Amino acid sequence: MAGKAQETIDDAALRWRMAVHDAPQDPQVRAGLAAWLALSPAHLAAYDEACRLWMLTGLLAPAANEGDDSAERRSS
Structure with missing residues (x-):
């Protein structure tokens, strides 16, 4: 059951x-x-992984107007 829950969090x-x-x-x-x-x-870990995979696959080109949201997430 935990696998299904993690899949939902990852999605x-x-x-x-x-x-x-x-x-x-x-x-x-x-x-x-x-x-x-x-x-x-677990949500933070999954989001960090999603961001990492997004960057690795080239779906997100670094943009000057989009700051590093990892620092923002941790300060919230």
């Missing part, structure tokens, strides 16, 4: 990463992400 983490990519300045997206991350350390 949600990827959806959050896509939402941040699509609307990096949207306060509702940022607030929703912060709330989701605060629910569980």
Whole structure:
């Protein structure tokens, strides 16, 4: 059962990463992400992994106007 729960968390983490990519300045997206991350350390781990995979696959080119959201996540 834990495998299914982790799969759901991983899917949600990827959806959050896509939402941040699509609307990096949207306060509702940022607030929703912060709330989701605060629910569980597993959420933060899954989101960090989603960000890492996103970068590795080249789906997200570094942009000057999109800051490093890992620092922002940890300070929330």
